[in-house]
Amino acid sequence: MDFPATAATSETLPNGLTLILDPSPVAPVVSAQVWVETGSIHEGPLLGSGLSHFLEHMVFKGGGRFGPSELAETVQAGGGHWNAYTTFDRTVYYIDGPALGLRSFLEVLAAMVFHPHLPESEFEKEKDVIRREIDMGLDDPDDRGHRLLFDTAFIRDARRQPVIGHRELFDQITYDDLRRYHATRYTPNRACLCLSGDFDPAEVRETILSLFGDLPRGMEHEPTLPSEPHLLSPRVGRATFAVPASRLTLAWQTPPAGHPDQPALDLAAAILGRGRSARLYRALREERPLALEISAWCWTPVGSPGLFAVSAEVLPEHRDELLAALRQLIAAFPSTALDHDLEKARRQIASTQIKTLTTVSGRATDLASNWHEARDLDHTRHYLQQLDRVTAADIRRALGNLLTTPEILTFLDPIDAPESTATARMAVEAPSPESFSLPNGTQVSLLADARIPLISLQAVIRAGAPAESSATAGINRLLAAALPHGTLRHDAAELALTLESLGASFGASAGNNSIIAQLSGLSGDLETLLPLFGEILCSPALPSDAIERERASQLATLQETQEDPLSLAFRNLRPLLFGESGYGLASLGTETSLAHLDRLALAAHHSLHFRGPNLTLALAGDFDLSRARELITAAFAGLEGGDPWLPAASKLPESGERLQHLAKKQAVLTLGYRGCAALDEDRHALRFLQEWCSDMAGPLFMRIREDLGLAYQVGATQFHGFDTGLFAFYLATDPSQLELARTELLKEISQLATQGIPEEAFERVRATVLSATALDQQSPASIARHAAIDTLFGLPATHHRELTGIYQALTPDEVRSAASRLLALPPCVSIVMPE
Template identity: 40%
Template sequence: MSTEFAPLHFPSFDGRVETLPNGLEILVREDPSAPVVSLQGWCRSGSIHEGDWLGAGVSHFLEHMLFKGAGGRDANEIAQTVQAQGGYINAYTSFDRTVYWIDAPSGGAMDCLDVLCDVIGDASIPEDEFENESEVIRREIAMGEDNPDKVLGKLLFRTAYAVHPCRHPVIGHLDLFNQLRRDDLYAYYRARYSPDNLFLVVVGDVDADEIIAKIGDKLGGLARRRRPPVILPVEPPQRGPRREEIVFSTELHRESLAWQIPDALDPDVPAIDLLAGILGNGRSSRLYQAVRERQQLAHSVAAWAYTPAFTGQFGLSIGAEPDKAGAAREAVLREVARIREEGVSEREIEKARRQILTTQFSTFTDMRGQASEIGSNWLLARHPDLTRDYVEAVQLVGCEAVREVAVAYLHPDRMTSVALLPKVAAKPSRSNMAKRSEDIRKVELANGLTVLILPDHRVPFVQASGVFRGGLLAETESTAGMTRLMSRLLTKDTLKRSAEEFALEIESVGGGMGASTGNNSFGVSVHALRPDLERVVDLLGEALLEPAFLAETIEREKTFQLSLIKAEDDRPFSVAMKALRKRLYGTHPYGLEASGTVGSIGALDRGGLVAMHRKLVAGSNGVIGVFGDLDPARAEAMIRSRFEHSLEAGSPVSPVGAFDLPTDYAGTIELAHEKEQAVLLIGFRTVDLTHPDNPALEMIDEACSDMASRLFIRIREELGLAYSVGASRLVGLEPGFLVFYASTAPEKLDLVQQEMLAEIELIVRDGLEPEEFERAKSSWLGREAIHLQSVRELASTATVDELVGLGWDHYRKTPETVRLLTREAVREAAARHLREDNRVIVRLTR
């Protein structure tokens, strides 16, 4: 490792490990740093352990069913118990594990632990839930078949692995899945969820003795069960190249290249991970710079290393236009060959090392991250300090070791390559079906509500979104946080259904619902598959028009929001950003805290929420967007039926210019805290979203925000002064801001400020360098294209743009504006806005 930096040591596991007489293991780490706990139940069973049912997805199906009834509670009672404690419960299934987890305030640890123990140890797998959940998973399988990334991933694993059971998808093959019966699930549960095949991990503000005693009471009496061993075949070495291609309804060529590598415990793994980082992690990586930036052959390119407990894969991913796919593949392979022949530089290895260390240490920043890392380590090696050992090993790897693993494993004759090929344009009927129309239909209802409708028949997916002006612009100091609270309540209880029934109504058909809140707006979106469009529109209407605002739900969500406020106060960057906004905006709504304050949230009541809802959810204040695989006339009729007569017209809120902005705000704010990290923010108030300077400011933001930026290269790479450095913008109906930021050590704060101000002054004086300017434009244009390829993202963008007055087709116009932008326009905008008398500096340190 570079002599400029002392080795970093990952914290050792300082918790308790207990094994009950029945073989169940318990790992507990007390962490009083925040009043939160993460409870995780791990089963050493995943899709590769399914024996006679291999390929049926029984592990994944069982994960769904365990939440349907356990310990005498039904599905609703399980959810209610956890929610009553302010917690969140979920699970996931992989090849070699199934993990159930609950995150909650530590005050609810025991009640939530009671639920978790019941789920893994006393599940009923009710017969009456079997068919409903079967249908949910069938829809999930169908949706996966429409997702190009999932299809490509499945194609890679079934091609790269010849005999190992991970060649089968975790979710299962539909024909095998359809043969499963409830008794098959229950038999699998009885065998695989034996206590000696389970372990629990608990991390948080808890007492280890109490946790261990509680688990002992709940699961200590669980008897070991007869469990025939599952002998997994060893994947033989790959002796020659393999290639598979399938035609898929997509406009982009997607391809993955892969090579066999050893399992997670092999001593070569740290060097392999560094090789992946050098090749394809970030915008300054070899592949990104050579293939995407310089040769412009691909939209996306990345490298990764998959190292499970069995033979892994080193992979390269490419996304390109069809006519550039071959050249992109050749360019990628040239970079691989160059590393095999020439090796890597000390600078490259140091950058990749720091990226890995940052990723590893980030797992320690919250309770779930810690618990997940401990659990994974225990599953792989029965060694909770496996990450600590890995971190030490990564810091000892040299350049030659990286070249050696490239030579040993990335042999061109042992490569697997798989690709999704776009349907040939010469087949007009099928090609026309695959291409997305962008002929959005705009309709104005009698109550003033604007409706946007876009048919997109590429995949059988539909989404309906309702967005309304509001957010911070609808709040005052005494009501701060009300919109965020209200928007979450819109997806809870309604006048017709409980929160659980409401969620089940959409999730039972494989769909979902979410709420969002921003500085200028809030909204609700609902999505599902094509046959459920009517249900989607109806549920959107129910959420927006018929919320119950039950007193007990309000109090529960207020408690949750208060916990968010406390969590924000524990994050140095959030503390600094709040101070910056307060100085820039004073009493203006943009100076408020989105989650509110302890005082404002505590004072909110049902009457205020109902009044705000009545004021904001109004026809003339909103936009409804319905996008997806639909018939426009039928969709319009549904929207009219649901909203035209039941939604009052109201009036638009927060007219532009209605708020006063402070005039005397420039200066420096010094803040103190007890944490090791120092934060520097240099912020400038700018313009509203309709101002012509926006594209130029966007290019400054883009040029200063990635790993190839002048800030990153100078402050982090060349001088090694900061952990993170970049820029960010707030854009809204009122004047926003541009902020440059860095996280550093307290003793380096003055030098970071000096260097950052010098770089800002260079932008003001000289503008962006020609190459930097072109890179920023290309990066912005590419990011926008990738972002808007999904109909869901397009729906979100178009509806919000229409709401704030830019027009739904703003996304069409902006790329041309960016292409025509000049360096001089950027320099002039920098000179107008990045002025000392418009500058606020926030310094947060010890």
């Protein structure tokens, strides 16, 4: 299926700023993005210091006519959701929100990006914040593995330096360095402003000219980037870390983007390691259970060598055997039959790219990325056309040539492990949703929308934490992971191959109240996908060998979360609030409970919960209503009926406190309160309170992080359960500042309990919540998920469409009253501290 040609326009203003406009009236939302072509590789004499990332932080301290709090307040008042990120070669600032806020969003972006205050009084304070962030990265195995790979693969390339910088080099950055770097690199001729969404192009262009048109062009000189020499011999890198399993990466250097072999190598990576039917996954995880997880990927940047790699997680005792088998399979790959897998890989990549068009943010990112990489707004479409022209012979030649070059091998091993031996823009009005029930009690919602040729099926099964006990903790998660491993009619390989050949994806997860399964694909494949979805849910094979592999993977994840301070703090918080049952249980289970979960246990759990009265199903996207009803009736008619499973009442203990020590650098504090049930009237007010406590303009961020510099990470989170819920506050800080941070956090919570959200900030919070609601109702997957979950709790399938009216009617007094009820009792406290 062809990637739609864009109707967006591009022009270069006299000062060099590129302007990309993608008007689309589908939904009243917009995405405004400024891409500055400067990143960590452009830091010149300060390469490796993280100066680009530091500057990204500092521009949020005010700009133009806005002070630091006024920037956040203006975005919030417009309902915007904003953030930024820095990579090797770009820094991106973006605001997503309602179309009515576009002018204020543009004014904020112009002020902060091109006219930042960069207050010297905030310089050292923000440095301390980033020092904590550097420490958190050093505590993260994924970050350490990434650093190890790039440090091994490159010897001169600037990308071997971490974007955030080395601590000792970061400490040397001066205030003058910061201002000089901004003046030199943040110039309009190095930037792109991309807008996608509901706006009038002529009107918005005038606004942009008034805000950005007078920016002075910068000098065209670029820093000299060191070139990476050809790899002359194999390279091996090894490090140890507190992880339960080894992380292994086998890689080769690739030519840069634009090389004729790039499309063939991308397809080779997809064939080898993309999805459950991929060759490496089938051979080294399913048929020969050596890897816990395995995938292949190809990264080809512009102008510099890239990497073709296979990454795997493996128990140390299987590491060398896996490496030998991996080398053997890859070496034999060019001589195997590829035609069928080639079509599957093309479909997978095309499906992924098409899905980016479902949101304004996705469309803007695609367009700006195309400009950044190729100066061609249709680069994605053109590249997919290149993929269509690749033959099996091209893949054999390209990969065969690559495998003649030296390999790069890295291991991130457990500490005690031995070393290895070795855009349709036309608005389409969707028909009214249709809801019905099958004879067995299954409730079905059909939400048709023909804008984009995608469909999404979402099934929600009433289960979750209250369906587990201390002996079966983790069973929902394990059952969800086992579902894709075949049905009574199709084994796992056939199932994965069928789905991935269509560019479709199936996933299942376990939450607090349910197991959720989803299947997404192209609309033309509904006749195949819907019956398969029914098979997976109604008659899963649950093979014992697959359960064993998923158990090993879940156990490794469990052990890893026990080494993550924030995850561990929340894990310890739950039993303090809810006891040793229901919501007090860890969703991943325990080592003891997982050891006793076998096929019999999973089959019994499936039989109890996967029944008509416990299941709600929603289909959203481009489909025929009548045919969808027929297919669903046939696919799910075999589910048993009977009485629904109902959770037991939660047993709520008194409040408590727990301290645990962990060999990490930062301290984490969590404060938990018993929150709302799913249908509690306070849930809407607490949505406002959570937003206020998590926003960059909110009291926690402004007081604890900005004014006092006590925490790098601070915010609030919540979930709603069958009869109770959780509302929690959290922060990550330096251990020496924990008590002061705790005191200040409790002061802010006390003020929330008595005052709620200040009236002068309330409308900004409302705008942000309304914006988030609109942004969350764009894609078929999110629409179907909302409908299925709401139906499970007895609400209409269209309840998500009513939220805007509910939030618009909410008053400060209602939020204040809900906050006082929530925070009336002392919190449960969970702390994780360094040893």
